[in-house]
Amino acid sequence: DGGITQSPKYLFRKEGQNVTLSCEQNLNHDAMYWYRQDPGQGLRLIYYSQIVNDFQKGDIAEGYSVSREKKESFPLTVTSAQKNPTAFYLCASSMGPQFEAFFGQGTRLTVV
Amino acid sequence: AQKVTQAQTEISVVEKEDVTLDCVYETRDTTYYLFWYKQPPSGELVFLIRRNSFDEQNEISGRYSWNFQKSTSSFNFTITASQVVDSAVYFCALSFTGGGNKLTFGTGTQLKVEL
Numbered sequence: 001d002g003g004i005t006q007s008p009k010y011l012f013r014k015e016g017q018n019v020t021l022s023c024e025q026n027l028n029h030d031a032m033y034w035y036r037q038d039p040g041q042g043l044r045l046i047y048y049s050q051i052v053n054d055f056q057k058g059d060i061a062e063g064y065s066v067s068r069e070k071k072e073s074f075p076l077t078v079t080s081a082q083k084n085p086t087a088f089y090l091c092a093s094s095m096g097p098q099f100e101a102f103f104g105q106g107t108r109l110t111v112v
Numbered sequence: 113a114q115k116v117t118q119a120q121t122e123i124s125v126v127e128k129e130d131v132t133l134d135c136v137y138e139t140r141d142t143t144y145y146l147f148w149y150k151q152p153p154s155g156e157l158v159f160l161i162r163r164n165s166f167d168e169q170n171e172i173s174g175r176y177s178w179n180f181q182k183s184t185s186s187f188n189f190t191i192t193a194s195q196v197v198d199s200a201v202y203f204c205a206l207s208f209t210g211g212g213n214k215l216t217f218g219t220g221t222q223l224k225v226e227l
Contacts, residue, residue: 031213040121042219043203050213058214088155094215097207098145098164099214103157 002027005105006091011084013111021076021107023091031096035062037088037106046089049074068103073093085111114139115204118218125194125225133189133221135204141165144208146180146187151201151220161201176178194225 004025013019025032030051035043045058049068062083067076074093078085088108092101115138126129137146148160161171163180171178175192191198202219 033213033215035217040219042118043217045214045216048214056214059202090155092155092157092215094213097209097213097215098162100147100159100162101205102159103149106155 002003004091004093004102004108006089007104008107011107011109013109015111018080019078019085019109021078021089021091021109023076023104025072025074025076025093025102027093027102028071029038029093029095029102030071031094032068033092033094033101034058034064034066034074034076035090035092037090042089046076049075085109113205114141114144114208114214114216116204116216118204118216118221120221121219122222122224125223126174127196127225127227128193129225130192131194131225132222133191133202133204133223135187135189135218137185137187137204137206139206139208141208144206147207147215148178148187148189149203149217149222151203155202157203160189191223194223196208196225196227199223199225 007022033048034046047066049055065077090106091104094101117136144165146163149157177190179188201220203220207215
């Protein structure tokens, strides 16, 4: 079935460690997105990509990095520079701005 | 810059009541797209509707209806005869063709429907 797969669903890491969240889609979508969700803050855009080997910073990119080496993959690395990384992370993809985005099931990251 | 405002943080209603969720947007572009998504407790967002800036027709889908008014930059969502299964967080979102596929969400409205 076509869709977006995020893994893992739950992730625990020690403070100061980098961690990479996986996002894979088989919908043949050009655009991919990473959002962070905190209680009462809605979805805040971290990074987005329109095409392979190209990506742009969103509203809260500091402390995060991404890559887009393949159309179907858009991994997000949460670096030790991110001051408060504990959150729910959602990955999405779409055919373009005029089309709806499809979301993964999310990864809940807890840093202890 | 584009922005989406959902002023209602949380709404509680009794089953069978009608409820309207407000969405106000800001954009300088003349071509843009508005969306509503539902986020149930499982966490995955579910797409509900899309509307482009040139189509101000209201839409009805079962118990759901949407009112798009460019004059007030609003795209409100009404649930008629609410049910417990409607309990979720609802998000309004905005994108535009000049934004490089940037998709901006509001802060969401938590809807609680009680028996």
